Amino acid sequence: MHTFFAQIRAGLFLLTVSALTAGTVQAEEPMHPYHHHQNLHDHSGHQAPVGVMGDHRHKKGEWMVSYRYMYMDMDETDIGSAEVSTARVLSEFPVAPLSMDMDMHMVGAMYGVTDEITVMLMIPYLDKSMDHRTRMGAEFTTGSSGLGDIKLSGLFSVYEQGAHRLDLNFGLSFPSGSIDERDRTPMGPDQLLPYPMQLGSGTYDLHPGFTYAGHHDRLSWGLQFMTVQRLGENDRDYTLGNRYEGSSWISYQLADWVRGSVRIRKTVWQDIDGADPELNPNMVQTADPTRQAGKRWDALFGVDFNGPADSIFAGQRLGLEWGIPIDVDVNGPQLVSDTELTVGWQITW
Numbered sequence: 001m002h003t004f005f006a007q008i009r010a011g012l013f014l015l016t017v018s019a020l021t022a023g024t025v026q027a028e029e030p031m032h033p034y035h036h037h038q039n040l041h042d043h044s045g046h047q048a049p050v051g052v053m054g055d056h057r058h059k060k061g062e063w064m065v066s067y068r069y070m071y072m073d074m075d076e077t078d079i080g081s082a083e084v085s086t087a088r089v090l091s092e093f094p095v096a097p098l099s100m101d102m103d104m105h106m107v108g109a110m111y112g113v114t115d116e117i118t119v120m121l122m123i124p125y126l127d128k129s130m131d132h133r134t135r136m137g138a139e140f141t142t143g144s145s146g147l148g149d150i151k152l153s154g155l156f157s158v159y160e161q162g163a164h165r166l167d168l169n170f171g172l173s174f175p176s177g178s179i180d181e182r183d184r185t186p187m188g189p190d191q192l193l194p195y196p197m198q199l200g201s202g203t204y205d206l207h208p209g210f211t212y213a214g215h216h217d218r219l220s221w222g223l224q225f226m227t228v229q230r231l232g233e234n235d236r237d238y239t240l241g242n243r244y245e246g247s248s249w250i251s252y253q254l255a256d257w258v259r260g261s262v263r264i265r266k267t268v269w270q271d272i273d274g275a276d277p278e279l280n281p282n283m284v285q286t287a288d289p290t291r292q293a294g295k296r297w298d299a300l301f302g303v304d305f306n307g308p309a310d311s312i313f314a315g316q317r318l319g320l321e322w323g324i325p326i327d328v329d330v331n332g333p334q335l336v337s338d339t340e341l342t343v344g345w346q347i348t349w
């Protein structure tokens with residue numbers, strides 16, 4: 001398996017290098033008809049904010065390579081919609097999580113198989129860390145990092161007329177992320193980490209959804225609905241909850257190469273079905289399969305810089321999106337995220 005992933009990584013590295021080379025070669029040809037290129041394809045600015053994945057297709061033979069960095073910070077504990085104290089959590093469990101940080105690095109590649117079908121590959125690398133306090137007052141931190149679940153998707157054009165289009169998204173993720181992450185805790189030097197600290201689902205998951213997008217003059221807008229449907233049970237006897245995510249955005253072209261965006265997102269995620277027999281659900285909330293579900297609304301604000309057509313940055317985009325919760329409702333106690341940040345770079349050729 002490791003050889004397989006090493007090969008994928010090597011392949012993506014080559015892809016990135018050839019992407020950069022292609023960009024340089026194009027930049028050395030000032031007569032290249034970029035305007036034509038940009039009108040044909042949608043990456044001159046009608047893309048969704050950088051935190052939205054799989055919102056666009058590519059023309060036949062067109063490639064895109066992207067890198068995204070995502071940061072999520074959770075340091076509030078909620079039951080339902082109310083924040084609760086660490087003391088309240090410790091009255092129920094011997095251990096209380098205080099905060100969790102997650103960094104995700106994601107390399108993506110897209111390719112237009114035909115004008116109507118685009119394929120997309122996403123390879124995430126996760127780095128998680130969680131701080132805890134025990135009833136006795138001791139504090140400790142656990143961490144996990146590694147490859148997450150690799151996802152392969154197809155984007156299919158259903159409707160495209162003038163400034164409006166509707167695409168069907170269909171993805172499949174592979175259980176490449178570990179569900180056997182261990183670390184030192186007060187219970188011992190080599191303890192299985194609870195569900196939120198694992199790196200994958202352990203199951204093959206389907207990711208069906210759709211994206212609608214439209215634009216007029218300097219304005220563009222869109223709507224995306226995506227779900228994660230888990231298939232079967234993983235080899236630790238549980239199935240993560242399904243996820244449902246709906247997003248709606250509007251973006252405005254502030255200058256030739258800058259866009260600003262606002263997005264509203266609703267996320268619903270279900271409890272875990274089954275249980276890892278090695279985890280004690282009475283020890284800590286994160287080990288209890290019935291305290292993982294929730295739903296939330298978030299507001300996200302973004303800015304995008306599109307490489308000017310005649311510069312060496314043509315075909316490139318740098319995007320930033322920052323999100324804050326509006327309304328959270330969880331089967332708690334559960335840590336909820338306060339801030340999320342996505343920074344992404346992409347190049348199309």
Ligand SMILES: [Cu+2]
Binds near residue numbers: 057
């Ligand atoms: Cu793309």
